Amino acid sequence: MNRGSAIDKYEILIVDDTPEQIEMAMLVLKNNNYKVRVSTKGEAALKLLERQKPDLILLDIFMPEIDGFELCRIIKQNDEFKNIPVIFLTSSDDEQSIKKGFESGAQDYVTKPFNATELLARVNTHIKLKEQTESLYLANRELDSFCYSIAHDLKAPLLSISKLIEYLSLDYYDKLGDDGNSLIKNIQKKSTELTAIINHLLEFSRMCEMDMKLEPINLNNLIQSVFDELMLAQPERTAVLDMPRLPEITGDGIMLRILVTNILSNSLKYTAGRQRAEISVEYTGHQYDYIFCIRDNGAGFDMKYSARLFQVFQRLHSSKEFEGSGVGLSICQKILKRHKGKAWMTGETDNGASFYFSFPKNNK
Ligand SMILES: Nc1ncnc2c1ncn2[C@@H]1O[C@H](COP(=O)(O)OP(=O)(O)O)[C@@H](O)[C@H]1O
Ligand SMILES: [Mg+2]
Missing domain, CATH: 3.40.50.2300 (Response regulator)
Structure with a gap:
């Protein structure tokens, strides 16, 4: 020391x-x-x-x-x-x-x-540990705000590029010919993807910084309304949501809506190949917390790679198969951490996936 x-x-x-x-x-x-x-x-x-x-x-x-x-x-x-x-x-x-x-x-x-030596050694060790934890925390905060400023600064020029491509395709449609127009379409698609990634990153950073306002949350209403909203955007799909009466929890309403939206949009995305998507919610009560599980009958994943799931930009499926940015689950983990909960997933290739999260009963 x-x-x-x-x-x-x-x-x-x-x-x-x-x-x-x-x-x-x-x-x-x-x-x-x-x-x-x-x-x-x-x-x-x-x-x-x-x-x-x-x-x-x-x-x-x-x-x-x-x-x-x-x-x-x-x-x-x-x-x-x-x-x-x-x-x-x-x-x-x-x-x-x-x-x-x-x-x-x-x-x-x-x-x-x-024993003087022992006392001093223990005090020194814990003071050192506390210092290291604090400096790690600060370094993490710095990384979060670094991530935010990069995403934020990239957004404006990217929007300009999208607009410029739009003008180009409108004003020069005839001159560009079929090949040119198809290239422009591809550029437009990529810039939309990039915008989605940046928006996701901004959301991720916002979850780290945002002040929390705790309130009672009716999970049944929340899950049902997010599900209905997501289904509105894909009316051709057949999907059923099955859930029992869930306990009331205390959390930040905005964050928990983002959490549920990310979970359910994954469930719906990875069941896209199924004729009938089946999503079910379950929970168990423990001494200090609840454990909720949202299960689907979709493409699943190989558990061998499950450690990567919650890392930013990590995806277990290719963009060809399923579009995405790989930030959604990191946002979920961040939101749960801020509520003193934790998320994990289980799955099996081609046999569905389950998103689990623990949530404290008393979150005051
Ligand atoms: N319900 C699910 N079924 C199968 N795989 C999933 C499911 N949810 C998440 N995953 C896997 O976890 C990865 C990370 O998820 P996420 O962070 O939400 O990113 P994204 O959905 O944008 O790819 C996904 O790319 C996918 O491979
Ligand atoms: Mg996702």
């Missing part, structure tokens, strides 16, 4: 109602250039947290009023504090407490009485 002046900026909050026991911890940390604050009560610790966010918390288990487990849960449920690493202070061989500590969201534990 980088020693010396750089470490000065790190602040450790020790929460323990028996300060004499933590004297040694304070000494070791201060000698290693950490700033240390101490609180002897859970409530006071929360107030200290609000005033200034520490880089790491050392938390005793047994305290009057709010105990360590409860305090840890409160910290981990708060969006502002949840990324602060928490290390539990526990008496040795207390298996039960260690288990409960991890369950309440702590990252690690040290046993009392402290």
